[in-house]
Amino acid sequence: MKVRVPLVLLGCGRVGQALLEEAASLDLQFLGVLDSTGGVVDGGGIPQGRLSQLLSRKREGVALGELGVPGEGATSALLALLRERRGLLVDVTAADTRPFLFSALEAGWGVVLANKLPLVGPWEDFRRLSSVGYEATVGAGIPLITTLKALLGSGDEVHLIQGGLSGTLGFLLAEVERGEAFSQAVRRAMARGYTEPHPAEDLSGADLARKGLILARTLGLPLELEEVELEPLASPAGRGLPVEGFLQGLRAQDAELRRRLEGAKRRGLTLRYVVEVSSAGVRAGLREVDRKSPLARAQGVENVVVINTRRFKGHPLVLAGPGAGPASTCAGLLLDIFRLARTLGR
Template identity: 40%
Template sequence: MIDNNETTNRKASVVLLGIGQVGRSLLRLIIDKNNNTRDGALIDVIGVADSHAAVLEGSGLSEARLNEALKIKDAGETLEQMRGYLSLSEITAALSSGTIIVDVTASNNTASLLASALSHGCGVVLANKRPLATAWSMAKVFFSHPYVRYEATVGAGLPVISTLRNLLSCGDSFISIKGVLSGTLGYMCSELERGATYSQALLSARNLGYTEPDPREDLMGTDVLRKALILARSVGWPLETDDIDVEPMFPDSLSNITVDEFLSKIHTLDEEYARRTDEARVAGRTLRYVAKIEKTKAVVGLSQEERDSSLGALSGAENIVIFHTHFYDTMPIAVSGPGAGPLVTAAGVLGDILDLDVHMRRGR
């Protein structure tokens, strides 16, 4: 919890990596907060970076410069269009102790930069799951360092990680974790339940903007796998990718073809998923794409769930995470709500920035 007395007239210095949909939503939230702050907590964005270039000003980028960056990125251009841009390799050298590095990219290549930032006294806030889901030998620093926050990596703006941490800080221990962690696949399962075919459900999700440009990135379950790894590692279970069995929602035979070819063939999956949906219905159940996590293993894939259960009652793109702990044994804790979207994800990141800034000031 943030103490308002400690945030009064304080400025958090932030470097933002990534100005996609989440990054732009975050910048707009920061601009709005700075103009309408109620608690005196301000945020100086001293740097922004995309995959091509960075713009850095130690005294903080002005609102005009931030809006310039937003306009450029809204137009699909790179930060190389801005005057005084730096190369990405110059970011690390410019970092100073107390700065918060915010990673809202989808890059596999930020882990070493973030680890270096921590070693120089910086804080790290992540919406990017990849540094947390890489090999444990590289990822473990992000789970043990007090200056790291990553609420938005699981459930977007939902208080999943903070609930987990609160349980641990109270001395509770975990037995298992179960959840629906993909808004895209949750939506598809709801559509199948309503009677849509697989191809109809997928195309509907795509038209609504729920899927990646290549929907196989959602359907292969890799994103859910990463979230399962993050949850497991957060409770002290250092699982690796090989410890998790993942069931994709399409066959290998449709892997090595173009997106257009894939979309032209998805109707061939209609019969299989209609059969699986009917089997669940006959049993009084419904299909959900579920992650089931235990101390030494996890399973990610389609599961038949009771219709009136917490998972079975979900609709649309809702997420849910259920914590089965020793304190909450007979009635596990559930956190549910919208688990995707740029704005709610950005809100989760902003909350982490403010919380971490207070924590870092206490430590200095």
């Protein structure tokens, strides 16, 4: 199968590079590749040899602005391209790209996102972005958004979504369950590269609040980010501390988490960090779950989502898989790229 619609790649970090790597085998055509410093825009299509060269230089640490047009020049070239051609804009930045996305949609482009930020602004902006593909934003390559839309589109009603949507937090709690102190488990997760450079980012739960909001909005609930009930695993204030100081401070939480876990164990349960979405709203925090439940059984950094609907009641629908990482995120992007290319190519 071939994608006959040309692409522009906004962002060329871990995920963007994974997509460029797939480009040759899938015969994807790119009209532009940009990072935060500028990039290459070519309405005639960037030849595969040039793309491979850009990818390998970028991997060596060279900015795309040095390999193509720097800064504002690249942005102007991209805006002109959006007016002159039609294609798919693939946003794999972590920036507020809404002005670009709105321009692209108005000019008849399709849009595919791994970037959550444009989807968690005001509800009205989410509505303006209703045609974009955003499978990769929650659960990476797990076809979660596709499944929810298929369920809703077939007249089912989604009553409750429970997601173990952070591989990092899932790993930490499984380690604590195995007897490790929480603060030590965080150090181990860091050493394995499972956390952001500053682990306070993961422990704040902020990314999970965004994912929960995206799921709720997919169900049609007009909620705002401030309305998400979020219980952080560590105080967001810790983000201001240097990493070592932050890790030292976490030791004060070891005993409290151990006490909560022992309490859950006495009831035959265990603790997991769960995002819950229902008509009552979005909540994210520590929950006691059955030790045999799919949420408790997630391995390593796996994501698990349990979906209760009018038709899937009693025996809920369960989706599981790698919910992060460039390859899995790229799989999610490709689901949307192929789907939207079919509609645009008609």
